[in-house]
């Protein structure tokens with residue numbers, strides 16, 4: 001038993017010994033490992049110190065000296081020395097390789113000495129772009145390249161820019177001239193590498209409005225250089241971000257990730273590069289500006305836009321290289337690392353930069369001076385374009401390139417503004433020329449309206465001097481200034497057209513004009529362009545015309561695009577824009593904005609391009625007036641004598657089959673003979689008395705049907721003699737045309753002395769046509785009225801009783817013999833019962849009150865139709881079923897109402913009576 005216990009104990013002791021031994025071993029190896037790790041750490045720390053300080057300087061560092069003196073550390077320095085040796089052995093030809101690299105990546109003006117290129121206008125078409133742009137050189141000691149210590153090895157230092165990188169420059173005290181020289185040299189290298197116009201430079205300096213890079217001054221008269229307002233960084237950033245958006249959309253649409261990719265694939269440079277130089281002052285930008293700046297920077301390079309930031313503290317997205325100035329000559333750059341100092345190139349000679357800038361500017365201007373006459377806007381062959389998808393025509397030139405206007409899906413409607421004399425009318429002619437010469441009348445129909453007094457569009461319709469017309473024009477309205485109803489009529493017409501197009505589209509199960517044309521190739525679906533000059537007249541008063549015009553215009557503006565109906569609204573800037581107050585829908589839909597020089601508010605509020613635009617130029621903007629959409633165009637002169645008419649004649653001859661446009665001239669009423677309705681009048685069972693011309697797109701006359709039915713009499717109201725005579729004359733003569741001679745009798749009576757000659761002439765005319773006419777002297781009128789009333793029961797042949805100035809006869813008519821009916825009562829019977837027996841009164845009362853006196857208590861039902869002249873609207877309500885009548889009388893116009901035909905009164909133009917004018 002004891003032995004067993006002893007053995008057991010011995011086993012335990014042995015096991016514990018083994019364990020102790022194991023632990024001892026483990027502890028020993030852990031200690032070793034720790035010591036090795038500490039040694040390693042110490043070596044690494046030493047290595048870090050040496051690398052940080054640099055081999056040469058490291059040995060002077062007491063800390064390095066202390067550490068490296070330990071025997072265990074000897075191999076650290078040895079190892080670093082060997083690495084360095086190996087590296088420099090490989091880098092022995094580094095400087096020369098760098099030189100070669102820069103020579104290839106920065107050819108010509110991008111890298112060569114200025115003497116070789118400064119002052120010569122660049123010729124590069126911009127398809128091939130230097131990758132690097134030289135800023136200076138750097139020098140290393142020969143020893144680092146395995147050469148003799150003390151020898152200097154110099155190589156070029158260049159930075160990437162266009163398409164590749166932004167550049168951030170940080171100045172040091174008193175280095176502004178050096179920074180300017182650096183920027184100026186870089187920009188000059190860029191400008192001189194390409195043909196003029198390929199690069200656009202924007203300068204913004206928080207501290208200066210003028211004198212930013214003054215040697216570039218002459219470029220600022222061209223589009224190559226824009227100096228921005230120091231207080232308006234927001235505008236510049238907005239413009240740049242607009243370009244970024246637009247260019248991205250364009251390149252992506254074409255299937256390329258960037259402008260550079262598109263250029264390389266197509267071999268075509270479609271956009272200029274833009275370099276924006278922003279001089280800050282070392283202080284932070286406002287947070288909002290900073291955000292915008294970062295947003296611009298992140299997408300800019302793909303859009304060919306590079307930023308050069310000077311003392312603008314920020315971290316930009318996208319590629320950015322840095323140059324930090326050490327003093328007036330030297331800098332360090334992210335291209336070379338912090339170890340190497342860059343000796344910046346000396347400034348270019350100021351005078352030579354100014355000369356070079358002037359030469360580039362001159363070359364740009366010379367380019368502008370290329371083709372720019374009206375004839376250059378015209379295509380070599382007329383009518384070759386199709387309008388299914390859009391309308392497109394050049395309206396001017398910029399630096400030799402045509403500037404186009406596009407009217408289509410994105411820009412369905414246009415707003416044109418410019419103060420008087422700025423060339424707005426000329427621009428409209430240029431636009432019309434561009435369009436009509438490219439699209440045939442089957443592709444394009446024009447409706448042209450000018451509210452101004454004058455004849456601006458008159459020449460487009462056939463006239464006395466020139467029988468030709470613009471074959472695309474369907475309607476020409478001139479001198480419309482007071483006839484706002486005509487503007488309304490045009491909008492109604494367009495709205496109807498829009499509805500019928502939309503119905504046709506539905507029928508063909510398509511949604512827009514392009515598809516409709518495809519589905520219905522035999523249909524006639526030209527794009528319609530309605531030009532309304534001085535359109536603000538439409539909204540001139542607070543009345544129903546304004547209300548209706550607004551809603552029609554809004555509807556057209558919204559839905560016209562898909563039906564190929566386009567509005568071009570022109571106006572003197574402010575007036576036109578103010579007219580839009582309360583109607584933002586129309587304004588917003590006019591995404592094409594054209595601002596003539598000095599036009600205000602046509603472009604976006606902050607876009608000042610029009611203010612600076614030179615004479616005979618226009619700012620064409622397809623982006624709702626936002627700055628990045630600005631395209632400046634020199635507009636050729638289309639107003640010269642015979643210039644447009646010559647084109648019109650050619651087009652007229654070419655499209656001979658197309659009918660003449662309807663001409664509406666607010667200053668010239670047509671005569672009855674000129675009226676299509678009168679010309680077409682012929683005997684009929686349903687005669688219609690013509691009152692005057694309707695203010696409508698179609699050539700139509702207002703008339704009153706006079707069937708055998710109660711109330712079918714006509715009253716003319718007011719003192720305007722000429723118009724009253726005209727209305728009764730046209731009503732009578734037109735009725736005469738609709739009856740065979742002998743079957744109708746006209747009874748004429750005129751107590752107004754001054755009107756007798758006209759009435760007599762009318763009687764003669766009717767007689768000469770073979771009609772029966774009774775001219776009743778004033779004194780005989782009471783008896784005649786009485787007998788006409790008495791005859792009624794037995795009468796069934798048409799008879800028209802035309803009474804001029806009834807009010808003058810009232811005292812006589814009121815006189816009654818005791819026990820008999822007064823002639824006035826007879827007249828009342830005639831008015832009440834006459835129409836049923838085909839006897840109709842056409843009477844002229846010079847005051848509404850007199851007509852009421854005539855009618856007595858019988859009410860107004862017996863006057864079924866009336867034409868009011870200089871009578872205020874409120875007096876007319878009783879004759880208009882009590883409705884509110886808005887009418888401000890104006891010369892040469894009548895307000896016409898026929899209760900069987902109208903919901904509300906309409907304006908009529910009494911026909912012009914040439915004889916009356918001669919008197």
Ligand SMILES: Nc1ncnc2c1ncn2[C@@H]1O[C@H](COP(=O)(O)OP(=O)(O)OP(=O)(O)O)[C@@H](O)[C@H]1O
Pocket residue numbers: 418419420421422423424425426427616617635636637638639640
């Ligand atoms: N691009 C141009 N080149 C040369 N002359 C021009 C040009 N544009 C207009 N003009 C001349 O300037 C004059 C005024 O032009 P226009 O009638 O087009 O101005 P507007 O802005 O329509 O003025 P308003 O509103 O007073 O009619 C014209 O007589 C024309 O000869």
